[in-house]
Amino acid sequence: MLWGMAIIEANGVRKAYAGRTVVDGVSFTVDEGEIFGILGPNGAGKTTTVECIGGLRVPDAGTVRVAGLDPVADHDRVTRLLGAQLQESELQPKITVAEALELYSAFYPDPADWRELAERLGLHTAFGTRFAKLSGGQKQRLSIALALVGNPRVVVLDELTTGLDPRARRDTWKLIEDVRDSGVTVLLVTHFMEEARQLCDRIAVIDKGKVVALDTPSGLIGKADSSTVISFTPSRPLADTELGQLPGAASVERKGDRIVISGTDETVNAVISLLARHSVTAHRLRVSEATLDDAFLDLTEQAS
Amino acid sequence: MTTAHPAPATATTTPAPASAHRAVLRTEARLFLREPGALFWIVVFPTALLSILGLIPSFGEHKDELGGRRVIDLYVPVAVLLAMIMSGLQAMPPVLTGYRERGILRRMSTTPVRPSALLTAQIALHGAAALASAALAMTVGRTVFGVALPRQAAGYLVALLLAVASVLALGSLLCALARTAKGSAAISSVVYLLMMFTAGVWIPVQGMPETLRNIVRFTPFGAASEALDRAASGGWPGLAQLGAMALWTALLTYLATRLFRWE
Structure with missing residues (x-):
């Protein structure tokens, strides 16, 4: 197995439903x-x-290729290489955890030991529990287990942590890292910034069917229009004109007596010297870095 | 998503091993046995109804207008058909539409096993349950109420199997047409009442007026009722009725497979 080799390639993928383009040239x-x-x-x-x-x-x-195979024409071979946990996929309400794992492991030529897998995912205490009686976190862990039971090379996890409480979400993140550490490539679909920032090596930001950015999480944050936000309450009023001329300032807002300036590192220095020049004291001065949220909002706003 | 675009099946790659299909059938059988409600309506109810009717004294009297037979004699085949209706039209459609609605079919289509394996397992299990229920009704009819077993056993079996096939095909078509489990229950109820009528649950087909009877004879259950009745009394079921059932099965199966929505 070669590290760094492409296992999934999507090239100009387009899909429309009843004339409405949903995926528009994704690569x-x-x-x-x-x-x-x-x-x-x-x-x-x-x-x-x-x-x-x-x-x-x-x-x-x-075209789409998974390990060089066409997922449609080579459906059977691709399903053996790729495990998937898709949104809105449940199980039979009365199937037990053990039955589901045993059943799905029978689908694959070289399955993982499902008992061991269940133990790794903390499901061994729920072997006899029916699907309908599982908690949200347990259902998600079972979904991951079912996606992994065929010993896939790549696993697709779609909106895995939606509807989980923060604790269960963190546990799930740890699990996904463990999965990657065991040598399985992970394709993670999410709309949670925090999740993407914590877990992903690289992120494709998709908006209106197009890839609007593809980078590492820190690379994406650096691309945000205003990566730094400075806010303070001046001891004396400051003129808007002077604030607007600050280098790198993307926007200046007044929120009550507070001034909020979005800009860059350069702006921070300029603000400090401006304040010094006018002998103005800045109360409750805060400088914060932009987050992936900001980057994401910038990227998706640009596209609209 | 609104429209279904399932990936076309390809014959070029090796299918999942037979053991995978056996595992599906075994699991679905276990789940089937966990549905006491469905088991009651399919297996217990037809025979229970037969037993209650059998306790009505006048139903045990020989009637000239029925060719010297008793009402209870006519109700054994009705109980047999009722078992099939309960299984194929009442119990099965919500299970199959539920599998679609819950994304169980969708999850399965990401594995080497096609989701159709799940559907065929359910269809087979409902067919088996209907046949078991039919056997129970005939056994109770024979031992408790002295209703003779079919004299033309082979003919009876052929008619029975065709009847099961046509009801399962009809049930599958209902799933194909219904968008939701609720919808399937609504369509099922209408079809169910119609089938109950044509099967002679309320008035035995043999007792219907001439014109009505001639129409009902060619409906899936009217045909089944007449074929089973014929075989029960020792004759070979009419080719017209066997043919009608076979045609219904073929037509309904064709429509069900063409119209089935995978999601």
């Missing part, structure tokens, strides 16, 4: 061994994109 490659994130607002075309990768949908145009 990216996922390298073996990475956690690759697909981030985007609801309805951006994330799920359709991964459905094309999983061979559930046939793209109208473009």
